[in-house]
Amino acid sequence: MNPEVTLRPFDLADLDDFYAWASDDLVSVWCCFDTYTNKEDLLNFMKRFVLPHPWMRAICYYGRPVGAIVVTPHRGEAQCRGELGYMLATQYWGKGIVTKAVQLVLRTVxxxxxxxxxxxxxxxxxxxxxxxxxxxxxxTKDGVLRKYLIHKGKVKDIVLYSFISTDPLE
Structure with missing residues (x-):
């Protein structure tokens, strides 16, 4: 099955949908933020970070926001790189939605x-x-970065993946 997945910029009307996954411990366990416990804090995050971000999109499944995907550009000597991140509501895991969203990102970013x-x-x-x-x-899996960062108070090993703009999309 090829799910209908689209990407679009967020707006404040997405607060309730965003809260559905940002308040889920199973989603936030991998994220840099802690699980949201109230909508006011999430609304402030959306206003401060999400809406002004140069490339953050809602992952929509049949038109409804079910997750988020972001490419954060680096600056200075690293401006040729961007970092990808994504999250998806747990009820949509295992359906190929994030894979499709990542592929859409690579076609436009x-x-x-x-x-x-x-x-x-x-x-x-x-x-x-x-x-x-x-x-x-x-x-491409570039390698494992041992004891690379502290995530929620614990030092973690990180796998580095990369995609170069000239890489062919299969």
Whole structure:
């Protein structure tokens, strides 16, 4: 099955849908933020970070926002790189939605963010599902970065994946 997945910018009307996955411990366990417990805090996050972000999109499944995907451009000498991140409501896991969303990103982001030539994804070594998404989407596993960052108070090993703008999409 090929799900109907589209990407679009967020707006404040997406607050309730965003809260559905941002308040889920199973989703936030892999994210840099803690699980949201009230909509006011999430609304402030949307206003401060989501809406002004240069490339953050709602992952829509048959028109409804069910997740988020972001490419954050680096600056200075690293401006040729962007970092990919994504999250999806748990009830939509295992349906190929994020894989399709990542593939949609790769078809447009290099035109949208002209300085970027490489997309990187840093994935917790324990997050095997996310690693599989990237591999199915054409990313190359560059290696494991041992004790690379502190995530929610614990030092973690991270798998580095990359996609170069000249890589063919399969």
């Amino acid at each position: 290099f035109e949208d963010l002209k300085d970027i030539e490489r997309i990187e994804a840093l994935v917790n070594l324990e997050n095997v599902r996310s690693q599989r998404v990237l591999e199915k989407s054409g990313f």
